[in-house]
Amino acid sequence: MSARDAFRVGRVYEPPEPADGARVLVDRLWPRGLSKDDAQLTEWCKDAAPSSELRR
Secondary structure: OHHHHOOOOOOOOOOHHHHHOEEEEEEOOOOOOOOOHHHHOOOOOOOOOOOOOOOO
16 A cells, blocks of 8 residues: 555544645534534545444
8 A cells, every 4th residue: 555545544623734635524423613614624424434323
């Protein structure tokens, strides 16, 4: 796997950095206290997140 194919996992509350590349949120619920403008996400993948039953 090359560095170009690599990905990093981080918290959505962390401010975006220039080296981040695409920022994708994988969660069914929007994070509390965070506006969509502040998150600066490329995509929000709700359907890829665990179901509500699995989260419990």
